[in-house]
Amino acid sequence: MPADKTNFHDAIIIGAGFSGLYQLHQLRDQLGLEVLVVEAGQDVGGTWYWNRYPGARCDSESYYYSYSFSKALQREWRWTERYAEHGEIRRYLDHVADRFDLRRNIRFGTRVRAARWDDGNTLWEIETEAGETLTCRFLITAVGCLSAANVPDIPGLGGFSGQWHHTGRWPHEGVDFTGKRVGLIGTGSTGMQAAPVIAAQAAHLTVFQRTANYSIPSRNRPLSAEAWAEIQENYDAIRTKTITSSNGHPFEVFDKSALDVSPEERDARYERAWAEGGLGFRASFNDLLKNKAANDTASEFIRRKIRAIVKDPEVAAMLTPSDHPFASKRPPVDTDYFETFNRSNVTLVDVKAAPIQEVTAHGLRTSAAEYELDIIVFATGFDALTGPLLAMDIAGQNGCRLRKDWAGGPRSYLGLQVPGYPNMFTITGPGSPSVLTNMPVAIEQHTQWITACIAHMLAQGFNRIETSLAEAEAWGAEVNAAAHATLLPLANSSWYLGANVPGKPRAFMPYAGGMAHYAQICAEVAQDNYRGFTLGRVPGG
Numbered sequence: 340m341p342a343d344k345t346n347f348h349d350a351i352i353i354g355a356g357f358s359g360l361y362q363l364h365q366l367r368d369q370l371g372l373e374v375l376v377v378e379a380g381q382d383v384g385g386t387w388y389w390n391r392y393p394g395a396r397c398d399s400e401s402y403y404y405s406y407s408f409s410k411a412l413q414r415e416w417r418w419t420e421r422y423a424e425h426g427e428i429r430r431y432l433d434h435v436a437d438r439f440d441l442r443r444n445i446r447f448g449t450r451v452r453a454a455r456w457d458d459g460n461t462l463w464e465i466e467t468e469a470g471e472t473l474t475c476r477f478l479i480t481a482v483g484c485l486s487a488a489n490v491p492d493i494p495g496l497g498g499f500s501g502q503w504h505h506t507g508r509w510p511h512e513g514v515d516f517t518g519k520r521v522g523l524i525g526t527g528s529t530g531m532q533a534a535p536v537i538a539a540q541a542a543h544l545t546v547f548q549r550t551a552n553y554s555i556p557s558r559n560r561p562l563s564a565e566a567w568a569e570i571q572e573n574y575d576a577i578r579t580k581t582i583t584s585s586n587g588h589p590f591e592v593f594d595k596s597a598l599d600v601s602p603e604e605r606d607a608r609y610e611r612a613w614a615e616g617g618l619g620f621r622a623s624f625n626d627l628l629k630n631k632a633a634n635d636t637a638s639e640f641i642r643r644k645i646r647a648i649v650k651d652p653e654v655a656a657m658l659t660p661s662d663h664p665f666a667s668k669r670p671p672v673d674t675d676y677f678e679t680f681n682r683s684n685v686t687l688v689d690v691k692a693a694p695i696q697e698v699t700a701h702g703l704r705t706s707a708a709e710y711e712l713d714i715i716v717f718a719t720g721f722d723a724l725t726g727p728l729l730a731m732d733i734a735g736q737n738g739c740r741l742r743k744d745w746a747g748g749p750r751s752y753l754g755l756q757v758p759g760y761p762n763m764f765t766i767t768g769p770g771s772p773s774v775l776t777n778m779p780v781a782i783e784q785h786t787q788w789i790t791a792c793i794a795h796m797l798a799q800g801f802n803r804i805e806t807s808l809a810e811a812e813a814w815g816a817e818v819n820a821a822a823h824a825t826l827l828p829l830a831n832s833s834w835y836l837g838a839n840v841p842g843k844p845r846a847f848m849p850y851a852g853g854m855a856h857y858a859q860i861c862a863e864v865a866q867d868n869y870r871g872f873t874l875g876r877v878p879g880g
């Protein structure tokens with residue numbers, strides 16, 4: 340402990356979203372540690388604090404996009420829709436914060452600028468943007484995977500006379516599109532959710548598409564009393580399925596190849612999955628993400644659906660994806676996305692064919708035309724996984740800097756710890772399944788593992804834990820191999836690869852070997868005396 344104890348904490352957690360809240364609850368209420376959470380936003384919520392754009396809702400289903408650690412919480416919280424809207428998720432996290440009395444250990448409106456490891460004193464020094472210094476034994480990043488907004492550097496944006504917003508930094512007071520000419524850039528999950536809602540309000544919506552994307556209808560609906568009663572009755576089984584599955588969803592994967600059934604049976608299965616809606620479409624067969632020929636059948640089914648929905652054949656052709664297999668990029672689910680292009684107030688512009696060149700005072704100019712706009716919406720995604728960590732200036736042992744160490748791509752052991760950065764844990768960090776799963780499952784697994792690890796250290800009288808470069812490199816090879824056993828690397832412009840941010844090193848970042856398998860590896864590492872980590876007691880701590 341430092342001589343000046345005023346700002347010392349056993350642990351500092353950065354971020355008060357799903358992961359930070361639960362990590363705080365565990366470290367404080369299970370281990371009795373003195374914990375501080377620092378959060379840039381003015382309230383809890385993490386990604387849901389910032390993502391308030393029209394149509395924003397989760398595409399994992401509400402009743403399992405939630406914590407499983409408290410049965411009482413599970414019983415008392417009633418989700419109202421199949422997919423929770425952003426406001427409902429915030430209300431849920433508000434409730435969690437109040438119910439477990441978490442707010443008293445959270446400091447809002449506090450953004451971390453830098454963190455520096457003090458080897459002599461075995462502690463982390465955290466510097467906030469306000470210039471304050473805090474110290475702690477354990478530093479835990481709960482910064483989310485998709486929180487560093489990617490606003491493309493388009494010349495002229497500063498001179499735009501209208502409003503512009505990135506969806507991940509949406510104004511809390513909302514944006515009124517009534518009577519406005521709106522330009523929407525980006526057709527990932529976010530753009531696909533936002534387009535139908537904006538089109539219903541705006542005078543005109545122009546969608547600027549760079550890559551045509553697959554999407555499955557969400558079939559969102561209110562959760563009826565009967566549906567809710569059934570969920571409550573089966574909650575244990577649902578939760579068990581989420582933690583034993585490969586991606587944290589309780590889907591029943593049909594255990595056959597798409598190529599081992601007749602074309603009629605295959606289409607009938609796809610039709611049923613399309614009618615049921617949601618990410619479960621991927622579970623129609625067991626090899627859609629492993630075998631290109633199998634995947635082609637699903638990709639082609641979705642292409643046919645797009646052509647059937649969109650009335651103008653030219654627009655349908657532009658909306659039909661052809662350069663990557665279905666689900667090799669994050670597969671969106673939507674409500675009336677393709678139908679939106681049948682509206683008379685919606686135009687689709689292909690900005691791969693004619694790239695955006697500049698923002699003018701009154702709109703956007705591509706190499707082919709100029710579009711007059713009152714509002715520009717950037718649904719252009721995030722500097723995913725590494726972005727939120729590298730936004731802070733993190734300095735480890737012997738002056739090493741995370742920005743330098745990760746210049747060629749992230750290096751981490753299990754996505755939990757970076758070599759050279761002792762006592763720092765990264766919840767859902769690069770190298771862990773993170774974004775390839777239903778996030779709360781990944782978050783609960785990581786936070787519980789970290790809690791057990793710290794409990795073990797305290798019990799043994801240890802004050803320092805670190806991993807080595809050799810371990811991180813060996814794990815990196817596993818991450819790479821797991822990705823290459825799937826079709827995921829076939830999507831050239833995927834943010835899983837870092838390809839969406841100019842200049843970002845290309846490396847497949849999440850672990851694609853499956854959530855349940857990964858959790859098993861982490862459990863074995865812990866049982867095997869924290870294999871790959873060095874734990875000890877050093878003077879000064």
Ligand code: NA7
Pocket residue numbers: 485491524525526527528529530547548549550669690695718719720721832834839
């Ligand atoms: P995504 O999935 O990264 O989508 C971003 C979209 O923006 C995508 O269509 C991009 O095209 C497009 N984009 C990005 N930069 C540009 C520029 N400079 N010009 C034109 N178009 C551009 O982000 P989302 O927010 O939709 O989804 C992120 C996750 O949040 C989602 O998966 C859920 O987990 C929640 P591209 O495909 O790169 O050609």
